[in-house]
Amino acid sequence: MVFVILVSIFALLFAGYLARYVLREGSGTPEMQAIADAIRVGAEAFMKRQYRTIGMMVVGLAALMFVLYGALKGWDKSGMTTFAFLLGALCSALSGYIGMYISIRANVRTANAARTSAASARQAILGTRSCCCAWTKPASSPDKPSTWTGARPSWIPSSR
Secondary structure, three states: OHHHHHHHHHHHHHHHHHHHHHHOOOOOOHHHHHHHHHHHHHHHHHHHHHHHHHHHHHHHHHHHHHHHHHHHHOHHHHHHHHHHHHHHHHHHHHHHHHHHHHHHHHHHHHHHHHOOOHHHHHHHHHOOOOOOOOEEOOOOEOOEOOOOEEOOOOOOOOOO
């Protein structure tokens, strides 16, 4: 059990590190920021409405669970089971909210990094200097045109 708790704490710390790394990246031009703000406002409105609806369902299901489980298995187990259900729902909602918070802010940072190169975009979103992809597109310069290296995956359309 101690191992599980230690691994969980390490995973949370690593996730926090990656989120901080991504959010430190540049957020692009004013036009990019305006579009990103509009997307953020829409996503936050969606999340607010979604969580309000899910919250009502969770409270209703928790009440039903408490009454039915209490009548069938005993009130002490009913309270503990309902508490575990509510705690799981809360943790799920919190992880969904944090994930959406990071992702809607990371999108503009990835788009901004993609203005330089695909490798920069991967680095911005993955928070690493390496990627498992088999292809890279190096940044072009006036004296060196941009060319694809490696195998082009079948899902990337040909530029021809």
